[in-house]
């Protein structure tokens with residue numbers, strides 16, 4: 001089974017040694033999810049997988065709830081229909097990103113994901129703050145509002161003077177979000193005011209942030225790594241010549 005570790009993001013094949021599950025049959029009388037099942041039994045299955053990455057090795061756990069029956073004649077067998085499945089550990093959060101992304105941004109981003117269902121308003125507020133932190137940090141642009149900062153980026157795009165590592169496409173994406181009704185209006189607010197959002201606005205902002213994490217910070221870290229390798233090769237060549 002192919003699986004992505006929710007902690008480190010590594011795609012891997014899960015082995016028997018790294019995974020296990022157990023089930024529990026609970027009898028609580030007839031319950032709504034069971035419909036008209038003759039023997040309404042709640043089966044919960046908890047599954048755990050250990051990540052294979054040496055520098056991760058973290059556990060992830062999920063729970064599945066079924067209406068069904070648990071047979072155990074020689075070997076356990078479960079029959080039933082599932083009505084709920086959820087990851088119970090780690091909790092809901094954003095995609096994993098490497099350390100190249102500033103910790104303050106990752107914290108806002110993760111928290112924005114964690115509360116997106118509970119409070120889209122607070123989620124969008126955190127996402128806006130995260131976007132503003134990035135524009136200030138990566139682009140070194142600081143204006144009175146996020147809206148004004150994006151306008152500065154648009155102006156610099158028009159003048160062909162974008163900050164290093166910032167592509168035209170990312171400015172296009174920001175411009176698109178800035179022009180969405182509520183979202184654009186909120187960007188003119190200063191600081192962390194919590195304002196109403198339309199459904200999906202927090203997700204749209206978080207998708208933009210994910211794109212910028214990759215296009216700005218991860219790409220810059222890779223460029224620096226490649227450059228360091230080139231310099232290393234160059235240095236070892238020079239060593240060789242001087243010794244030989």
Ligand SMILES: [Zn+2]
Nearest residue numbers: 005008051056
């Ligand atoms: Zn992992």
